[in-house]
Amino acid sequence: MEELRHEITSGELKPGQLFSENEIAKKLGISRTPVRDAINALVFEGLVEQIPQVGIRVREFTESDLQELFEVRQMLEVHATNECSKIAKGNNKIREELTSITDEMRHFANQDNLQLFLMNDIKFHHRVVDIAKLNFVKSIIEQIGNRIKLTGFYSSPTQSEMHEATDEHVAIANGIYAGPEFAGGAMLEHLMKTIIRINKNTNYKLK
Structure with missing residues (x-):
């Protein structure tokens, strides 16, 4: 989860950018289960949001x-x-x-x-x-x-x-x-x- 959080807070994944569990799992060389757990935690922290049938989006702040x-x-x-x-x-x-x-x-x-x-x-x-x-x-x-x-x-x-x-x-x-x-x-x-x-x-x- 720390690696994914770093990609978001460092700007590598930019606000509004869409990504999927599969993309992150492939990039990090791990299974989808820990990626899913990490995404759920980041949703709770308010850094990303899940959009049904679309994917995961890095949150944009007004x-x-x-x-x-x-x-x-x-x-x-x-x-x-x-x-x-x-x-x-x-x-x-x-x-x-x-x-x-x-x-x-x-x-x-x-x-x-x-x-x-x-x-x-x-x-x-x-x-x-x-x-x-x-x-x-x-x-x-x-x-x-x-x-x-x-x-x-x-x-x-x-x-x-x-x-x-x-x-x-x-x-x-x-x-x-x-x-x-x-x-x-x-x-x-x-x-x-x-x-x-x-x-x-x-x-x-x-x-």
Whole structure:
């Protein structure tokens, strides 16, 4: 299932594109049963939809869909960041761990390596939720992130925007160390600036 999910979220299978169980099974060299199970799971995650007598289609998201996803993401991630800070406030070890991730983000931004930059960006967000010990919230955030990937935004940031995003993650890490009264605000500011970057690089007009 991970291989099929990657093909969808990486853009190899594009929004609106049709495919069949047979095509995927042949491409991956496996039987149709695990492919069918994977498709059912991806339908549940909202990444594909089954169309009777036609096939499987990679889901297309409207601007309204994306607006809703970001509103839910903001609520969950701000809450998770505040909860993380309650545990991590004044904890130098956690601060060093998060700083190590932002250092990697800076390194790959300097190299203009978008793939590894995004890998560490996502790692940072997941680590915040892990520290907060919110496993259910993490699974929802991961699903939201996979759906946002279908917009193509994650393939479009410029090098300067990668540096901007890195600065925002540094601010989040500092806020987490300082306390909940700073942490959630830093995360919200980052997510709002992410929306601005999406609007700039796509045809969306999110709020």
